[in-house]
Amino acid sequence: MEQENVLLMQQVNKTFDKVIALSNVNFELKPKEILGLLGGNGAGKTTLMNILYGLYRADSGKVILKGQPVTILSPRDAIRHGIGMVHQHFLQINNYTVLENIILGSRVSRPLTANYSVEEAAIKELCERFGLEIDLSARVETLPMGTRQKVEILKALYRGVSILILDEPTTNLIPQEVDSLFETLKIMVREGLSIVFITHKLREVLSICDRITVLREGKNVISLTRKDASDEMLVRAMVGDKMDLEKSVMFTSREGTGAVSASQDVLHLEGVSMIDQQKIQELTDISFSIGSGEIFGVAGVAGNGQRELAEVVMGIQPVTSGKISFNDQEITTLNTKDRIAEGFVYVPEDRLADGFLNKASVAHNLILGYHNLEPYSRKGIINWKNVNESSRKMISEYNIKTTGPDEIGGNLSGGNIQRVMIARAFSQPSRLMIAHNPTRGLDIPSMDFVYQKLLEHASTGAGTLLISEDLDELLLISNRIAVMYRGKVVGILPREKFEKYEIGRLMSGYEQESK
């Protein structure tokens, strides 16, 4: 039976500077359903929903709610129309309590005092109804990710939304928390809500969504029910013919990565602990080795010491105790500059903040970290001729769309900025690569390209420390996976023993029985 749409978006167009984000996109949502909005990074899913939520303004297009056209110019309008959104990176005030975060921006019964008892009662009732258990007086910065997400959901429920958008909600959750989220979503649908589930993960969409809409490069590709969908159909829809699926890393089942040569350890950490400047113990007694040609994965919920581990291996933060060796030479006190000279390459997780120079030229960006080495400079003077030559080579090899080495970095589009950083990372000979969430923000063909490059890099005998919050990625190409929890390594699994729920248990703090 054809149901009336609860939401209809028609012919939506949006361009950012020179990049077309959405082109004549149509979108339908039916009552009491979970609709999967599927596509790779850059497909336009988040942009479309940000327009619906009033954070962006479409260049053209209509939004029709329950048969009536509406104008949404800000989140306030969206909320008024019963639309709520849970963002990928939670929009919470870290030092406020759960209660304060939920009522922020809404009308309260006693605005001139800090007495929120009326509101508190209402929220407790919601928790009952939707099966959510949260301590309202806790400060959100002390809560685990899964709970913080529930706070985001409560924020929307508290405002009486009838449509809830979730943007990549499983990014920071362990498998157990994902299950819990899906249960909550089913309860919400039973209570009458409609849900838009934005994701790039096939598995999720096929397990929880009633219907699926696929976007690619800002355009509609296909909409279908879960019954009618299959893995291949969806992959083809997401990727088009941009990728040779036969040769891809992501979509072919591999026989497992080659056995790691038992020869030299490229990297060896022994008892490494780190107390940072704020006197917080970030790392405790970390020990592991990475063999030649090995991709060593590190799993864990964000914020459990992964960044600190990467920084300690790169020499950006000093260790408080313990040893680090590289090819049997101790390098514990070696500084970053010298480690780079030894062949360390770091792909930081927040690539724009930690890896890119917006106000400097493309050439400046491409030599960052290598600027004091030959052939770029000698005896403290930079050889700009060599720099420009090298830059032009990288621009063509990595397909970077730019007017030349002198163009200001900030002028490049997001995708090209990523290409600059990938070019910089992979174009230097390296013996140890530390990659933190290397494919975050990349579209599917680019993700595959990075995986190919990583495997290629490993085949040269170099070692790779692959830190990722995307479990699927780790399972795909790692030889072994270590799990971090609160700054400790709580378990290391070899490829034969990879199992999602076991890893999920480790990620939430259970120590492994036998390492």
Next chain:
Amino acid sequence: MSGLESTITDFLKLTFLSMVPFVLASQGTMLSGRTGVFNVAQEGIMLVGASVGFLVSYITGSNLIGALVAMAAGGLFGLILAYFTTTLKMDQFVVGLALFFIGTGLSSLLPKLVIGVTLTPPLVKTLPEIPIPLLSQIPIIGPVLFKQNILVYFSILLSVFLWYMLYRTNMGLRMRSVGENPKASDALGINVSSNRYITSIIGGMLIGLAGAYLPMVYTGTFTDLMTKGRGWIAIALTFFGAWSPLPILFGSLFFAAIEVLSFRFQVGGSFIPYQFLSMLPYIATIVVMIFTFGKSRVPAFLGQNYDRERRTL
């Protein structure tokens, strides 16, 4: 009253008298900072407040009108700061510095245009003390707390009011969230821009008033650059007070005490050359900063402009 008692009373009374410009300017800085706007133009705005306040007082014969116009001038500077940073998204430090120059230049120019050069400096009546009946009779505390000019009372009440507003009302909850995470506030329908405009304007008004206080209470006239760095010190005091109204009040009091002491020694004569004594307040400020910078809890998005449509990778 014994000699010791009267010395202590005089000292404390003078301290409370001197803390006013610091309290007003720091609270003004704190207010806009709480929504993320880091005002560094205080010195210029205070000078404009002093200059305008004095001229208007002189012409109209009323300190009240002078103070109000000084506040309006300060508010105007706050409005310009908000417009250039919040709407046009220019760097807050650069705009603040530019306003500092303009304020400084204007404050010197206006008296020359309006009054010209005179042999004796033109004077206004200084603010009278307003004793509170009964309470002002209490030994020591009486004259110190209850026999002051109106702006001393205003500063104390203002600090308490700001504390209550920021931490006990819904409006304060929203205001603070804008400085802690503007994206989160925006997504909940809070108007980041208007919060920033309001706090910048009111902050500017307070800073202008702080400037007007100087001729109205100390010398009775305006002299070039008479703020002598108090605007900059106010910024340090805001950090010292952890961007919170009540600690700022106490920090200002502490600082005023140092200023009064150093002046006392300069006048009273000591073996230390007076120039070095006059450095005391500034050195004290640096010491204060050593202890508070890096430890002070600062609004997370202080100094950063917010652009709803700016995309991150």
Next chain:
Amino acid sequence: MTQIRKFFPYLISVLAAFVVVGILLWVLGFNPLKAYQTILFTSFRTPNGFIQTLLKWIPLTLTALAFTVPLSSGKFNIGAEGQMLVGAIGAAAVGILFKDLPPALLLPLVILAGMLAGAFWGLIAAWLLYQFNINEILSTVLLNFISFALVDFVATGPWRDPAAGHPTTVPIGAGGFLPMLVKNPPLHSGIILAIIVAVAVYFFTSKTTSGYELVVTGANPRASKVHGINIRKMFLFSLVIGAAVAGLAGVIEVAGTHHRLIEGLHSNFPTLGLIIGLMARGKNQAVPFVAFFISILEVGGSAMQRTIMVPVQIVLIAEALILIFILLSDIIKRRQK
């Protein structure tokens, strides 16, 4: 043609500022055309006018560079005033203490002492930043106020010139005088020093590895740190260099212009230096040219006050307006993309 088109926004900003100030002048009862005639052409009417312009150009360029060099690494040095004064104190101290030394020894000593003194003054703020993370805007400004007291102490202390009405020291030894390039009107060789410094700064930031590190530190400190650059050292380094340059401005005023330490010798140079640095959008290579333009305005402004009684603060207002319009034109350019 496109090169010239790059200058349009600056031209328009200047014209717009002049129009606004012209209206202000007219409202106040002055003749705008006569005022502008004086402001713009005094520098070129007489040899003396031109030399005065050059003499002003020296401290303006140096104090502007004192601001733009640290700005390259992202730090705001508001302390050129204090650094210049302390540099002057250093120069005067050495010049007075060793006044009988021959020029070959005294002059280099004076210059070195001044630059080191200025560098030291900047080092205090730089160290406070490095060690305690104290915002350099605040520390440099506070140090300015402290330096005023220091100058007063020196100029009224043991080296005081009792014959002078205003706090001033006795002259430095003749060996410390900067040699004159032109006798009449007097132009001293300080201008050569200033030119050398401007060229050296340009060469340093664009051609050397350390210069590259400075620039990228300013462009993105986090990214630079992650890629092996010691950014805290960069901040310190850039502040100290900027302070040394400001110190040199002080040296030149003592050794070249006054031959003694006079309270207030810094005049409005450091304030204008800041404005020039901001007008030049932080680009070291643009500073000398912008500084020259401002020198013309300043010389013309003083003449204007002398001859037609227009208060000289009008020139500061004009300069501030030019700055605002230039900053605005940046926004307009950004919007147009």
